[in-house]
Structure formats: structure tokens, C-alpha cells
Amino acid sequence: xxxxxHILGAGSLGSLWACRLARAGKAxxxxxxxxxxxxxxxxxxGLSLIEQAHSSFFAIPAEADEAHAPIHRLLVACKAYDAAxxxxxxxxxxxxxxxxxxxxxxxxxxxxxxxxVPHARCIFASSTEGAFRPADWQVQFAGHGxxxxxxxxxxxxxxxxxxxxxxxxxxxxxxxxxxxxxxxLALNCAINPLTVLHDCQNGGLLEHLSEVDALCAxxxxxxxxxxxxxxxxxxxxxxxRVILATAANYSSMYQDVRHGRRTELHYLLGYACxxxxxxxxxxxxxxxxxxxxxxxxxxxxxxSD
Ligand code: NAD
Ligand code: KPL
Numbered sequence: 580x581x582x583x584x585h586i587l588g589a590g591s592l593g594s595l596w597a598c599r600l601a602r603a604g605k606a607x608x609x610x611x612x613x614x615x616x617x618x619x620x621x622x623x624x625g626l627s628l629i630e631q632a633h634s635s636f637f638a639i640p641a642e643a644d645e646a647h648a649p650i651h652r653l654l655v656a657c658k659a660y661d662a663a664x665x666x667x668x669x670x671x672x673x674x675x676x677x678x679x680x681x682x683x684x685x686x687x688x689x690x691x692x693x694x695x696v697p698h699a700r701c702i703f704a705s706s707t708e709g710a711f712r713p714a715d716w717q718v719q720f721a722g723h724g725x726x727x728x729x730x731x732x733x734x735x736x737x738x739x740x741x742x743x744x745x746x747x748x749x750x751x752x753x754x755x756x757x758x759x760x761x762x763x764l765a766l767n768c769a770i771n772p773l774t775v776l777h778d779c780q781n782g783g784l785l786e787h788l789s790e791v792d793a794l795c796a797x798x799x800x801x802x803x804x805x806x807x808x809x810x811x812x813x814x815x816x817x818x819x820r821v822i823l824a825t826a827a828n829y830s831s832m833y834q835d836v837r838h839g840r841r842t843e844l845h846y847l848l849g850y851a852c853x854x855x856x857x858x859x860x861x862x863x864x865x866x867x868x869x870x871x872x873x874x875x876x877x878x879x880x881x882x883s884d
Contacts (some may be wrong), residue, residue: 599747600746613643625639651677655681725750781830788819849869
């Protein structure tokens with residue numbers, strides 16, 4: 580089986596992983612959206628990784644998503660709403676026994692992808708690392724964090740897992756990946772939408788702690804109902820710790836809205852509200868928050884699904 584890391588999406592996290600794997604001598608190949616993006620990339624010839632003030636250049640080979648060679652290992656590094664459509668196009672290229680690593684935040688996109696590729700192993704990841712793109716084909720490493728990876732259907736670690744340590748990508752294999760993803764989803768639901776609605780940095784929510792508390796109480800109820808009691812433990816306290824620790828930051832959803840980009844609402848608050856509905860739980864604060872956010876996005880002319 581080929582040990583090449585195919586990386587779908589040369590955005591922030593995809594580029595961050597690609598550069599670190601390439602630096603460690605791993606075979607890496609970028610899959611770009613179309614021949615135009617490929618031509619633009621080839622004109623530059625590689626990706627630049629900026630860590631603190633230092634920039635390093637990596638001439639990583641790339642292809643457009645219409646190439647034909649088989650794919651054995653694929654890091655899916657696009658936004659949650661792009662993941663399933665991207666995989667629908669790539670599915671015919673996946674070799675028998677192919678493994679996918681799904682970096683998407685939130686929940687829902689992983690199952691959408693798995694439905695497209697029933698014969699591949701889908702490994703879910705939850706990342707607290709931070710990166711952004713100051714320009715095309717450049718990635719700035721903005722925040723040290725951690726990555727948890729796991730497969731809800733198979734507890735055995737992937738055979739390539741040691742590649743991550745060799746590449747300096749901090750990661751741990753966990754059998755509780757769903758609990759990690761639910762916990763992060765709950766944190767994001769309690770913080771991100773309110774930062775958009777109150778037009779503030781995370782620390783601005785210290786003025787709105789009663790709203791945050793009410794959301795945490797409903798989110799904890801939802802987590803229990805969805806069989807994730809561990810993800811509910813101490814949720815309110817952790818949300819408050821994150822608000823304080825990231826007081827000067829703007830949440831990822833705030834930044835998406837400020838830059839006029841589509842948000843991942845459908846896979847965060849939307850997923851939580853749909854799960855509540857499925858369980859017959861009436862979570863009025865959460866549903867009211869979702870409706871206010873949808874109205875806010877629509878008023879800005881942004882997608883609200
Ligand atoms: P991004 O928008 O920077 O990058 C996504 C890239 O995927 C874009 O370059 C886009 O053109 C590309 N893409 C989309 N469809 C494609 C296709 N069919 N073929 C090829 N390329 C395609 O996004 P990001 O910030 O890297 O986020 C990726 C995921 O990681 C999101 O779910 C996000 O929530 C999560 N995440 C991001 C960070 C971060 O700091 N950036 C941290 C934690 C989690
Ligand atoms: O993950 C985050 C985000 O902005 O998406 C934090 C900082 C935890 C806020 O929810």
C-alpha cells in the first residue's frame with residue numbers, strides 16, 4: 580500500500596499538515612480544486628509555512644481533483660460543507676482499504692463522507708491547532724494546540740500514526756473521538772454564535788454570562804441525551820475558562836462572518852438543534868440562538884444553512 584499522504588484542500592489546516600509532513604520527509608501530494616487552482620499553485624511552486632516570523636518553503640507536488648492515480652491515504656482538510664461533495668468526486672480513485680482522515684470541525688460531515696465511501700476507513704479528527712492564510716499558498720501557524728484522532732468503528736490505531744509524531748504534529752489516538760467532537764461542538768455552540776450576535780471578541784461574553792450559562796445547561800442536557808455524559812462534565816466551567824483564556828481572540832465563526840464567508844453553522848449549532856429535535860428535547864435557548872443567528876446571517880446576505 581502506498582504511503583503517500585494525499586491532502587485535499589490547500590487551505591489553512593491542510594497546508595499546515597502538508598508542510599510539516601513534507602519537512603519530515605513524508606511523501607505528500609496536494610489535491611486542488613481544479614486546473615486553474617493547480618496552474619496558480621504551479622506558478623508559485625510550493626507552500627510557505629510561517630512560524631513566528633520565520634518562513635519555510637516546501638515544493639510539494641500537486642494535482643487537480645480530476646487526476647486518476649489511486650489514493651490510499653487522504654487527509655480531508657476542507658470545510659465541513661465541502662467534504663461530502665469533494666469525496667463524491669474522489670470516491671472512484673480510492674484504493675481498496677483506503678483510509679481517510681477527516682479534519683472537519685463539528686459533527687455531521689463525517690457521516691456524510693462515510694456514506695459516500697462505504698468501503699474506506701474514516702478516521703475522525705478533532706483539532707485545537709490554529710492556522711490562517713495571510714495569502715494564497717502561505718499558511719501562518721497561529722496557535723499551538725492538539726489533535727485527537729480515532730475511528731468510532733475500530734479502536735485499532737492507524738498503522739501510519741507514528742508519521743504524525745515524526746512530523747511534529749501533536750496527536751493522540753483515542754477510542755473516544757466522538758466524545759471529543761461533541762465536547763468541542765458544545766464549546767463552539769456556547770461561544771461562537773454569541774460572539775457574532777454581540778459583535779465581540781470571546782472576552783466580550785463576560786458581559787453575557789447568564790446567556791452562556793443557560794446555553795451550557797441545555798447543551799449538557801443534550802449531551803446526556805445523546806449518550807455523551809463525559810462530554811457534559813464541567814462544560815460550563817470549561818466554557819468560562821476558554822472565554823477567559825481566549826478573551827482577546829475573535830471566534831472562528833466571528834471571523835468567517837466578518838470576512839463574508841459561509842459559516843459551519845449547519846455542523847455546529849444546527850447539528851445540536853437537529854439532535855435535540857430527534858430526541859424530542861425542547862431546548863428553547865439553543866433553538867432561539869439558532870434562529871437569531873440565521874436571521875443575522877440572512878440580513879448580511881450570507882448562507883444560513
Ligand atoms: P480553509 O477554508 O482555510 O481551507 C479549506 C480549503 O479546502 C480551501 O482552500 C478550499 O479551496 C479547499 N477545498 C474545498 N473543496 C475542495 C475540493 N473539492 N477540492 C480541493 N480543495 C477543496 O479551511 P480551514 O480553516 O483549513 O478549515 C478546515 C476544517 O478544519 C474546518 O472544518 C475547520 O473548522 C477546521 N479547523 C480549522 C482550524 C484553523 O485554525 N484553521 C482549527 C481547527 C479546526
Ligand atoms: O474553537 C473555537 C473557535 O473559535 O472556533 C474557540 C476558541 C474554542 C471558541 O469557541
